[in-house]
Amino acid sequence: MAKKSVQALMRPSHLPLILLGAAMTVYGLTMALVGSWFSNQAMRGLITAGAYRARMAAFDAAAGIVAGLLFCALFIWCAVSARGGVRVAFAIGAVASLAPVLSARAEELLFSRLGLPTMNAGSVLAGAVTTLLFALPMVILFILLASGPGIPAGCRWLSLLSIFIVLATAFFPIYVTVLAFLIKPGDPAVGRMIEVSSQVIKLRYILPGLSFLLLAGISARFARRGPAA
Amino acid sequence: MKQNTGKRCPSRPAILFLLAALILASCAPKAAEPTPQPSGAAAPAGDVYAGLNLIVPNKYDPPIDMTSVTTVNATVKFLNGDDIHNNIWTRTYRDVLGINLKYQWVVDGSMYEQKLGLSVNSGEIPDMFVVGPSQLLAYQEAGLLADLTSIYAAEASKNTRFILDQDPVALKSATINGKLWGIPLTDGSVTSASVLWVRQDWLDKLNIPAPKTMADVLEISRRFTEDDPDGNGVDDTIGLAATKGIWGAIAGLQGFFNGYHAYPGIWFDQGGKLVYGSVQPEMRSALLALQDMYAKGQLDREFGVKDINQVTETIAKGKCGMEFGVWWNPYHPLNLSQQNDPEAYWAAYPIPSIDDTPARSQYSSAIGSFLVVRAGYEHPEALIRMVNFWTDNIVLTQDDNIRRIFLGDINAPDVVLYKYTPVVLWAPNGTIETGRKVREALAKHDPSGLDLDAQWRYRIIQAYFEQGVKEAWVEVATNGPNGSVPILEGVLGDRGMFNRFYGTPTPAMAAKMPTLETMEAEMITKVIMGEPIEKFDQFVEEWYRLGGTEIVDEVNLWYSKNK
Numbered sequence: 001m002a003k004k005s006v007q008a009l010m011r012p013s014h015l016p017l018i019l020l021g022a023a024m025t026v027y028g029l030t031m032a033l034v035g036s037w038f039s040n041q042a043m044r045g046l047i048t049a050g051a052y053r054a055r056m057a058a059f060d061a062a063a064g065i066v067a068g069l070l071f072c073a074l075f076i077w078c079a080v081s082a083r084g085g086v087r088v089a090f091a092i093g094a095v096a097s098l099a100p101v102l103s104a105r106a107e108e109l110l111f112s113r114l115g116l117p118t119m120n121a122g123s124v125l126a127g128a129v130t131t132l133l134f135a136l137p138m139v140i141l142f143i144l145l146a147s148g149p150g151i152p153a154g155c156r157w158l159s160l161l162s163i164f165i166v167l168a169t170a171f172f173p174i175y176v177t178v179l180a181f182l183i184k185p186g187d188p189a190v191g192r193m194i195e196v197s198s199q200v201i202k203l204r205y206i207l208p209g210l211s212f213l214l215l216a217g218i219s220a221r222f223a224r225r226g227p228a229a
Numbered sequence: 230m231k232q233n234t235g236k237r238c239p240s241r242p243a244i245l246f247l248l249a250a251l252i253l254a255s256c257a258p259k260a261a262e263p264t265p266q267p268s269g270a271a272a273p274a275g276d277v278y279a280g281l282n283l284i285v286p287n288k289y290d291p292p293i294d295m296t297s298v299t300t301v302n303a304t305v306k307f308l309n310g311d312d313i314h315n316n317i318w319t320r321t322y323r324d325v326l327g328i329n330l331k332y333q334w335v336v337d338g339s340m341y342e343q344k345l346g347l348s349v350n351s352g353e354i355p356d357m358f359v360v361g362p363s364q365l366l367a368y369q370e371a372g373l374l375a376d377l378t379s380i381y382a383a384e385a386s387k388n389t390r391f392i393l394d395q396d397p398v399a400l401k402s403a404t405i406n407g408k409l410w411g412i413p414l415t416d417g418s419v420t421s422a423s424v425l426w427v428r429q430d431w432l433d434k435l436n437i438p439a440p441k442t443m444a445d446v447l448e449i450s451r452r453f454t455e456d457d458p459d460g461n462g463v464d465d466t467i468g469l470a471a472t473k474g475i476w477g478a479i480a481g482l483q484g485f486f487n488g489y490h491a492y493p494g495i496w497f498d499q500g501g502k503l504v505y506g507s508v509q510p511e512m513r514s515a516l517l518a519l520q521d522m523y524a525k526g527q528l529d530r531e532f533g534v535k536d537i538n539q540v541t542e543t544i545a546k547g548k549c550g551m552e553f554g555v556w557w558n559p560y561h562p563l564n565l566s567q568q569n570d571p572e573a574y575w576a577a578y579p580i581p582s583i584d585d586t587p588a589r590s591q592y593s594s595a596i597g598s599f600l601v602v603r604a605g606y607e608h609p610e611a612l613i614r615m616v617n618f619w620t621d622n623i624v625l626t627q628d629d630n631i632r633r634i635f636l637g638d639i640n641a642p643d644v645v646l647y648k649y650t651p652v653v654l655w656a657p658n659g660t661i662e663t664g665r666k667v668r669e670a671l672a673k674h675d676p677s678g679l680d681l682d683a684q685w686r687y688r689i690i691q692a693y694f695e696q697g698v699k700e701a702w703v704e705v706a707t708n709g710p711n712g713s714v715p716i717l718e719g720v721l722g723d724r725g726m727f728n729r730f731y732g733t734p735t736p737a738m739a740a741k742m743p744t745l746e747t748m749e750a751e752m753i754t755k756v757i758m759g760e761p762i763e764k765f766d767q768f769v770e771e772w773y774r775l776g777g778t779e780i781v782d783e784v785n786l787w788y789s790k791n792k
Binding site: 035036038039040042043044045048049050052053054056107111118120121122123124126127173177180181185186188190191194195197198201 | 429430432433564567568569570571572574576629642668671672674681684685687688689690691692693694695696697698699700701702705706709710711
């Protein structure tokens with residue numbers, strides 16, 4: 001039986017993947033830093049909760065559009081630069097570009113335009129939909145990379161790890177929110193989980209972005225050391 | 230050169246992923262398990278006090294007997310095997326304090342006063358029981374109560390004094406002719422003060438600045454009514470919520486009147502004498518303003534027949550943009566606004582003023598009942614020891630185990646253990662203190678010094694600001710910076726108007742005030758709905774003529790003795 005040869009993820013260059021990883025990391029970092037800045041001000045009483053919400057919404061909307069378009073272009077570039085299953089993986093990953101765009105608009109879309117019931121948890125539901133929109137394509141992308149026979153072993157192992165990273169950063173905060181507000185309100189243990197969750201949520205884009213950067217690094221190293229058979 | 234031919238099994242990472250997923254699924258967190266049903270929860274067994282650092286300086290040995298009477302409403306739930314006669318509190322009084330507490334009878338709360346009256350009339354007076362202000366006066370005058378003055382001085386612990394001294398009128402309200410006849414069941418008085426609640430998302434949407442004066446409030450009311458803040462293209466919103474009851478903790482108009490320096494329903498000092506707020510001239514301008522708002526459709530056209538439930542529905546439907554209410558309104562009913570609009574949220578503002586003089590939010594003493602001891606009971610100090618147990622060990626404790634055992638377990642939230650004892654005194658400034666600590670922790674980003682309740686509030690606010698959980702706004706709007714609780718601190722300072730009459734109702738008051746209050750409510754409703762303002766002047770004349778003068782005299786006689 002013929003063995004499938006192992007190839008680098010991209011050819012001729014890994015630049016699109018590096019740019020995608022960098023863009024995702026920078027977007028995640030920017031959101032975390034700006035969010036922390038505004039929330040610090042609000043928690044210290046320097047701005048009102050209303051001002052905090054207005055500023056965050058404005059920033060989220062603007063940064064979301066820029067990031068979404070950039071991600072989409074880079075995902076497509078990655079798909080064009082790849083072959084076979086990797087190309088399919090990045091093509092599916094492009095769907096995740098919708099998440100930043102939707103982030104500031106999900107509630108209006110879901111509850112005002114589509115008329116879905118909020119069930120007194122509108123922001124949680126909207127956040128879950130946005131998260132799903134990001135996490136699902138990303139998980140499929142990483143599953144395809146992790147199980148791709150023609151992909152360097154290091155990339156596959158890293159992709160496997162990334163599946164858990166995406167799932168954990170995406171769904172742990174939602175899980176904690178549901179616990180805190182619906183299932184176990186007042187539980188000190190859940191209270192401590194909120195603290196962790198507040199930090200985890202900041203990693204939602206940063207860690208997958210870093211994964212892409214590492215994937216590019218491993219794949220480029222593989223390409224330098226051993227060309228495809 | 231080494232060739233990469235994919236020697237390893239290509240699907241190994243995928244298999245590992247599936248395995249790991251299975252393992253994670255099998256380790257589904259226990260925290261997500263359903264909350265145990267109260268009926269299934271077991272009563273604490275064995276030595277429940279083991280490991281607890283309880284402060285109990287004196288235990289009766291041999292134990293003493295104490296009879297009492299109490300209430301149990303239908304909503305009160307017990308742990309398995311427990312009932313009102315045998316529960317954590319009766320066992321604690323017996324095992325820890327050496328007091329065998331026996332209830333002569335137990336009734337629903339609505340029947341208590343009547344049943345107590347029957348018992349007392351038939352001579353079956355319990356050793357310790359709870360009375361209202363009128364009963365305190367009547368039973369003291371009849372010589373049925375024990376004088377607690379010297380016993381309180383000798384036995385009250387530091388924490389008991391701390392709690393009772395937080396409310397400056399607590400002990401005074403239980404004092405008759407210079408002697409203490411009862412222990413007031415304290416709660417937060419200032420928490421009944423009004424704040425202004427505004428749909429902040431509507432303010433932002435219409436680009437309206439925050440209200441600073443009553444003129445701003447009127448303008449906001451106009452814009453909320455005319456500018457379609459809910460954006461549905463239909464003229465279906467109103468500026469200010471009001472109920473047929475006029476006053477109250479939800480949509481009560483007393484806050485609106487306070488903005489005009491009018492203080493309906495309370496007594497305040499004017500030139501050394503107490504005057505009744507509802508008949509003062511400041512009421513006039515507030516009434517005229519409300520009349521104008523009603524005429525312009527800024528109040529519900531049918532407010533005169535709508536009760537709290539119907540107003541709550543209006544708020545839930547997102548048809549109302551302002552209400553004067555108390556600090557906790559975001560927990561109910563304002564939280565309901567998000568049912569239809571996830572963007573909805575309310576912000577609290579101090580009561581604005583119609584002029585340059587800051588408005589003062591009116592509030593009254595929260596003390597409505599007292600623990601008393603039967604005259605002739607051999608151990609009147611036992612009551613003080615029970616109170617000490619509560620204040621020393623329960624109400625101020627930071628110990629999670631103590632709270633779990635004596636107040637309630639988080640796994641059985643509808644079993645409220647403190648409802649099994651009549652000896653329940655809350656810290657009058659507890660809400661303000663908790664809020665202050667939460668805000669300090671937020672500013673430092675460090676909740677480590679907070680008790681469990683405050684920590685939870687901190688976490689919820691954190692979830693709002695750091696995770697974008699908008700449903701958490703209710704905690705932000707209350708205990709957060711710029712929330713309603715910090716406003717109460719101002720009310721406790723120089724932005725409050727305390728009801729200076731906190732005594733038992735005077736004879737004329739008891740006989741005539743209900744009629745006068747009905748007259749007042751009718752007059753206010755009619756004037757708001759368009760009848761001439763002269764109705765108010767007529768009401769004032771009638772009020773004095775139909776008993777008001779007598780009441781004012783009696784109240785001022787009381788005031789001269791209780792300044």
